[in-house]
Amino acid sequence: MHARLPFFMNIPTLLARILTPLLLAATWPAAAADFIAPPTGAGPAVVVISGTGNQAPYRWYAVDVARLGYAVALVPGKDVCSASSSSCSKTDAESAENLQKAITELQGQKDVTPGKVVVISFSLGGGGALVHAAPISKQVAGVVAYYPSISKITRLDDVAARVAVPTLILSGEKDKFFDCCLIDSMRTFESTGRAKGAPIELVVYPNADHGFNFDGSRYRPDDGADAWERTKVFLARVLPLPLK
Secondary structure (H helix, E strand, C coil): CCCCCCCCCCHHHHHHHHHHHHHHHCCCCHHHCCEECCCCCCEEEEEEECCCCCCHHHHHHHHHHHHCCCEEEEECCCCCCCCCCCCCCCCHHHHHHHHHHHHHHHHCCCCEEEEEEEEEEEHHHHHHHHHHHCCCCCCEEEEEEECCCCCCCCCHHHHHHCCCCCEEEEEECCCCHHHCCCHHHHHHHHHHHHHCCCCEEEEEECCCCCCCCCCCCCCCHHHHHHHHHHHHHHHHHHCCCCCC
């Protein structure tokens, strides 16, 4: 979710906000409850990989992406993460396999247009996306990583050098969340990767902390809105919607 819900929201709008995820999810088979179809017609595929903790904000974000016209798979960050992260209980081989499974299942749905996917990720899942999705250019068109968990990754320069698709990193200068996503790590990742020709772009929000785009004590509406706009522009560039 890229904006705070006002407490004075009228009842019809509130009901729509509550019911939309359920209605969208209902368009998919019961066995694919983590998938969200675009409201009308088929759309390109986007995999959203969450962070840890409460999954509701990531669900809202996935719904917002689907509303743009994309078919979305929401995958828990605990299933696709970097083994170097202290919060990751998967091996890198297991995470890579889980990502492949999510991509294959999403691309097999009837409401998905053929082609590559974009991966949008957060925190723990962001580290997973940079390690496991960014190198596979045959299947992935691009990666967006909000405050990715990369500070504990060993040989970060090697991971950055393997980035093979356009990659947008959105991070807060003041992020000290469990020291997982420090801005110095983001700058190192960008600089070492770009030195090897990796197409990495880092956007730093000077006053932002971890989770700056989600409702809560660290929420910064202007930064969250800017990050959302950059994400939409990125999607339109690397995975454009089909002409109607």
